[in-house]
Amino acid sequence: MIPFFQFSKRYISLSKEAENAITEISKIILIKKHTELQPIGHTCKTIYFINKGIARIYYFKDGTDITESFSFENNIIARVESLFTGQPSRKAIQILEDAEIVAINSTLLFKLYDKFPEIERLFRLIVESAYVDTINRIEGIQFHSAEERYKALINEAPDVLKRVPLKYIASYLGITQVSLSRIRGIR
Amino acid sequence: MIPFFQFSKRYISLSKEAENAITEISKIILIKKHTELQPIGHTCKTIYFINKGIARIYYFKDGTDITESFSFENNIIARVESLFTGQPSRKAIQILEDAEIVAINSTLLFKLYDKFPEIERLFRLIVESAYVDTINRIEGIQFHSAEERYKALINEAPDVLKRVPLKYIASYLGITQVSLSRIRGIR
DNA sequence: GAATATATTTAACATAAGATAAATAATCAC
DNA sequence: GTGATTATTTATCTTATGTTAAATATATTC
Numbered sequence: 001m002i003p004f005f006q007f008s009k010r011y012i013s014l015s016k017e018a019e020n021a022i023t024e025i026s027k028i029i030l031i032k033k034h035t036e037l038q039p040i041g042h043t044c045k046t047i048y049f050i051n052k053g054i055a056r057i058y059y060f061k062d063g064t065d066i067t068e069s070f071s072f073e074n075n076i077i078a079r080v081e082s083l084f085t086g087q088p089s090r091k092a093i094q095i096l097e098d099a100e101i102v103a104i105n106s107t108l109l110f111k112l113y114d115k116f117p118e119i120e121r122l123f124r125l126i127v128e129s130a131y132v133d134t135i136n137r138i139e140g141i142q143f144h145s146a147e148e149r150y151k152a153l154i155n156e157a158p159d160v161l162k163r164v165p166l167k168y169i170a171s172y173l174g175i176t177q178v179s180l181s182r183i184r185g186i187r
Numbered sequence: 188m189i190p191f192f193q194f195s196k197r198y199i200s201l202s203k204e205a206e207n208a209i210t211e212i213s214k215i216i217l218i219k220k221h222t223e224l225q226p227i228g229h230t231c232k233t234i235y236f237i238n239k240g241i242a243r244i245y246y247f248k249d250g251t252d253i254t255e256s257f258s259f260e261n262n263i264i265a266r267v268e269s270l271f272t273g274q275p276s277r278k279a280i281q282i283l284e285d286a287e288i289v290a291i292n293s294t295l296l297f298k299l300y301d302k303f304p305e306i307e308r309l310f311r312l313i314v315e316s317a318y319v320d321t322i323n324r325i326e327g328i329q330f331h332s333a334e335e336r337y338k339a340l341i342n343e344a345p346d347v348l349k350r351v352p353l354k355y356i357a358s359y360l361g362i363t364q365v366s367l368s369r370i371r372g373i374r
Numbered sequence: 375g376a377a378t379a380t381a382t383t384t385a386a387c388a389t390a391a392g393a394t395a396a397a398t399a400a401t402c403a404c
Numbered sequence: 405g406t407g408a409t410t411a412t413t414t415a416t417c418t419t420a421t422g423t424t425a426a427a428t429a430t431a432t433t434c
Binding site: 145146147175176178179182183 | 390391392393394
């Protein structure tokens with residue numbers, strides 16, 4: 001749990017009691033790559049924090065696999081459209097590199113909010129930050145060519161390029177794999 | 188302030204004291220259409236709630252005006268990438284129809300969070316919901332054609348089409364005005 | 375309500391990205 | 405390590421959307 005509490009310090013410093021309360025509702029799991037951490041159709045009741053490895057959220061559009069997002073070490077991953085609405089998710093979480101993951105039970109977490117306002121605040125700040133990232137991502141998609149988006153990704157997240165198969169990156173950028181390959185070929 | 192508290196009831200029911208505290212840090216303003224409510228380059232310290240009228244957030248990309256979002260009656264509008272980071276915003280808020288707006292001072296609001304956990308919770312829930320909307324919007328952009336996006340907008344927000352000039356809608360959909368006009372022409 | 379400014383559509387042409395198929399290259403399983 | 409599977413690139417052709425410019429249509433101002 002140490003990496004998670006280090007991560008949380010970026011937002012707020014928790015009391016020992018709050019940390020213990022979070023530890024009690026969490027467990028650490030080891031997962032092999034290519035494994036489905038959460039399947040499509042399942043209502044999400046878990047927030048994950050990645051100690052080691054890579055995960056992605058994906059879904060199918062007309063039979064095509066589309067990557068919504070990637071998460072790396074020291075970051076959170078959750079299917080928020082399900083977590084915050086109670087609706088079953090149309091998305092799945094898949095592990096791309098052997099991973100060690102902290103699984104936080106969200107039902108119990110949300111209950112902790114009453115007893116520990118500091119925990120509620122922590123997750124409020126995490127969501128605010130993720131929301132800002134998403135707003136910025138829309139700006140990135142809205143009026144940039146495929147090539148611009150690819151180059152932006154190289155700059156902002158070179159790790160993705162090194163560690164994730166291109167076929168997953170293409171749909172994340174909103175283009176086909178063939179287009180991505182063509183863009184990469186131009187030099 | 189009544190419409191705002193009616194809106195907030197969707198998320199949580201506030202105590203009278205909490206409502207009064209919010210009222211004290213808010214003011215109601217009337218603005219004519221085409222007015223700039225907030226200029227580009229200004230660090231955002233206000234959360235707006237629209238009682239009446241329409242507003243949009245926009246920015247410039249290579250000299251072209253791009254609409255990030257619209258907000259109508261009974262909804263919140265804020266430049267969150269500035270509000271939550273303290274950075275100056277590259278975006279502006281513009282009024283598209285004569286408006287009556289509640290302006291909530293965010294600096295004072297964030298201070299109220301300590302005294303009123305229920306207010307912190309309200310805004311946590313509002314942000315969670317806005318975040319989910321934004322995630323869904325990315326899905327809408329990521330792999331749909333211009334025509335699909337236009338038709339989705341007709342279904343989900345027919346009001347936008349009726350009350351907002353097409354030139355603003357085009358960039359919101361991520362296409363040029365000429366493309367939008369062409370799509371509309373097909374019948 | 376005429377004159378002006380602004381918004382929308384239409385046309386013609388250019389280009390980026392999609393689709394399909396096939397060729398390589400890389401990875402995995404035994 | 406060899407064969408089989410999976411990932412990536414390359415080629416060809418098609419199509420949707422961008423670009424520029426001009427023509428209408430609508431809204432605004434005096």
